[in-house]
Amino acid sequence: MEDIPDSLILHIFDYLDYKDVTSVSQTCRQLARVANDEILWRNLFHRHFVISPNKFIDPLCTPSWRTEFIRLIDEVPIIETEVVTKHTDQVLHVAFSHDGKRFATTAKDGYVYVWRSGYPVKLEYSQNMKTFSWKYTQFSQFNESDSLLLVSGVLFGLHSTSGEIAIFSLKDNFELQCRTMSKPYDIFGSWYSEMFFLSGNLHWLGQMVSKSVIWLNKASQEAESEHASVMNELYRFYNPKASSVRSLMVANCVEVENPSNGECSRAATNEEEKVDQAKSSQSLDIRDIRTGNPLSNLPLERELMEREPPASQRSLQGGFQSWKPFENVSDINYSDGYCSERSPGQSSRASLQSPSDLDSADNSTEETCGASSSQLSNELAGCVGGTPAKRPKSQKKHRDQRDISPSKCSSVEDESEDEFLDPRPKWLIFTCGSKTYTPHQLGFKKINPMSFNGKIDPGPTLKERIEEYKRRKQLERTGEQDASINWSDHARVAHRFDEVDKIIDLHGHVIGMALSPDHRYLYVNSRPWPEGYRISSELDPPPIAQEIDLHVIDLTTLTQVGMMRRAHRAYTPNDECFFIFLDASDLYIASGAEDKHGYIWDRHYGISLAKIPHKDVVNSVAFNPIEPEMLITVSDDMTIKVWRSRNLCRKLEINTEKLKFGTTLYSVPKGNA
């Protein structure tokens, strides 16, 4: 072979499988040199993983196709190294600490377990939440320094929709720090900053109309003063059509290099731009339906370069192809048919609130001043157990910008300049709805840096409150009270609520969300509705598909940049549909599924890499954020499974001979085993 020029050897190698190429490369120096050729490996890569030859190399990785090839074979966590059987019922969620040293699992057995993630994993803390009258634990999240764990669960009761959030210290022998009610339970709760977390509450205002209040809670409750507040009302959102805010999530706003759209607040700009965004995202969507790839950390310019031919040239397959990317919440007309049933407490609230200075059309401002909010809190959220306080002055700057008359904010202005809880602006992300009660939209609300109002407004005295209550009861009896307030008419009551900055309608049932580690992208599991389905009643949501679609939202533009319709599945109908959590590392996406497997995709190339088996529904997955070659899956089969890559197994000297492997999902055209 020595006489043959390299170019001809390459020609021969082009027929070979990667395993043969690596064998040949070990025979002699000439062949070793040729076998490391980049173009050879590019071709091998595209052939082996079946991706478009035009696909660029992942810009996050070493610019070598051979290295990329090795990564997808050797560094994907598909070896089942541990099966932990400690929970005695379905395991619902798993979350990693930021330092990768611990993970927490929550389950129907009511326990929360905290594990050390070394090999093999070891139990560190446990707590039976049934002792706090919880039915089960459903979710957990570590704070940024991994000193505290937020645990969310469902309260005991036959048809309970109430949940509770408990905070445990990981420094202090898992000591309970505080508990807060949260409603509905699947609002979950989320850390806002190191010591503060968000919870929610739900108040029915009328038929099919409710209000979700988002609370900012202090993670530890000092007992010294009853005048020190532990929670501030942060937002109140209007929920039409029996929907409600769920699945709270907080992301840091990411700055983008491009100066033209470098501001996080871009989404809150004028309508024209929204239309532009919708348009551009629509074309991206169509492209992505075709290629089936989510776009990843590529600069937007590159995404444009990769665009493929127009939609008309393609034949789409499958049932639910027509994609309606956006629907702004303000576009929805609420029918008058929903009668104007009033909830208690409206009249007093109305009297305490200042009317809006702005016209209601573009009124996205918080109207309520501190005092009324506090009163409302006393009335409606008193049951929460913590002491409610005035609104944080969070929105102060916000308000000033928006030209609200200063008198309304005077109580806020009086406060001394406290430190911001967190100097970073953030996105509050949640699921919501405008057509039916199942969550089918993503809501985005920018949280500007704010401070916590620790002082409590004593509000009216008990005597005053009793009188107010009597007065209201009297009004209700005589039917004289504010007949003007029709909660079903959003336009007329919009000024009483915080407006959501951006709504993305997914035309499907949202069953899980995950942030990329850099907080730039949001990955969403959704079970699509039939194309063009018309919802006749909010109590009768559309049937949902058995496929789970994976949507990718760019949080710098709040537009959908990718979509993947792939192998993972779910079977439960609408009303029994539960969460299938997913997780993103820098390089991979993983998700549970109801077909008894976890799934792993490459984020950049968008290809499905492997499915890893359980004996029942896989509810949640989590990558170790420091060592993404380690993945945890939890399942209805009551087990926690730990998956590691071949590479990691070698490093840890784990003998993989008798271990189970996941199934790789890319097809190998040449059939070489």
Add this chain to the structure above:
Amino acid sequence: MALVRVISSDGAAFLVSQRLAKRSGKLKTEIETFRKSSDNSEAQPEIRIVTIRAEILRLVLQWLQQHQNDPVLPANQNEQDGRGDAEMGQSQWDRDFLAPMDLGIVMELILAANHLEVKGLLDITCKLVESKITGRTVDEIRTAFKLKSDFKGNEEEQTRLENRWCVEN
């Protein structure tokens, strides 16, 4: 019938029809060049191939003779299309043709097919070499191709470690 004389490196001359010779990209170019430089259109071209010995040249011409009615494959087709053609083009005749050859001859044939720009032959010979590599261990490949390990110092061990990812799966 217009003929052309093709002379091997060791001086053997083959008289073949121009129509057949033109199925080799290289010979086609040579014949056309000869035409342009010669005043006499009746003159018989003579082409000397200094890199190919008679035994190999005979095999190439034999293959061309057998495939003279095949559609001509463009030489610049990309690899992926080329592979498909190789699968298609490999007839029983080709298999019988290649069967008795040892790998040394096959390698020479690859060089010749490449030099003479006979894509179909290049494809089947490359495919044959590929089949001698596929699924073999490093040592088996060395034996088959009479390769000697010329790695220096710890290079061999290093290469082995670099490729360890591929071994277990």
